[in-house]
Amino acid sequence: MQQNEIKKLKERIAARKLHGKKGQKKRKKLNITHDASTQEVDENELKRLLQLRSDKKRSKLKKEAKNALKQKMKEEIQSGKRKKEYYYKKKDIKRMELEAQYDLMKKKGGEAAINKLLAKKRKKNLGRDSKFMPPKNS
Numbered sequence: 001m002q003q004n005e006i007k008k009l010k011e012r013i014a015a016r017k018l019h020g021k022k023g024q025k026k027r028k029k030l031n032i033t034h035d036a037s038t039q040e041v042d043e044n045e046l047k048r049l050l051q052l053r054s055d056k057k058r059s060k061l062k063k064e065a066k067n068a069l070k071q072k073m074k075e076e077i078q079s080g081k082r083k084k085e086y087y088y089k090k091k092d093i094k095r096m097e098l099e100a101q102y103d104l105m106k107k108k109g110g111e112a113a114i115n116k117l118l119a120k121k122r123k124k125n126l127g128r129d130s131k132f133m134p135p136k137n138s
Helices: 002-017 020-030 036-079 090-132
Strands: none
Touching: 002 020, 002 036, 036 090
């Protein structure tokens, strides 16, 4: 349902951006008047829906990572590796979430996507670190 809304909003925005007869036909077909204020409203709504969709994906990924940790804990208790339940630190939970994210990226874009992401992170950290370094006096 949300996917259909996004698709319709994209069509409406594209129809408003078209000029000439093609644009007129498209707007007439979608029953749209050429008004700038409604275009801004549609663009804002599209941004909101895209953000909502990405937030849902991110929260689903986090939830799956936590469930994997809980499952791992249960298996360790049943096998006898642990005697009682252990609460993972935030660091461990975050690491598992990152692993899940990288696994997803590996399925989607392969090894190149992961290398690209890591290069971006390296560059970002380098810039951040250099900001706090004292200036070189030559």
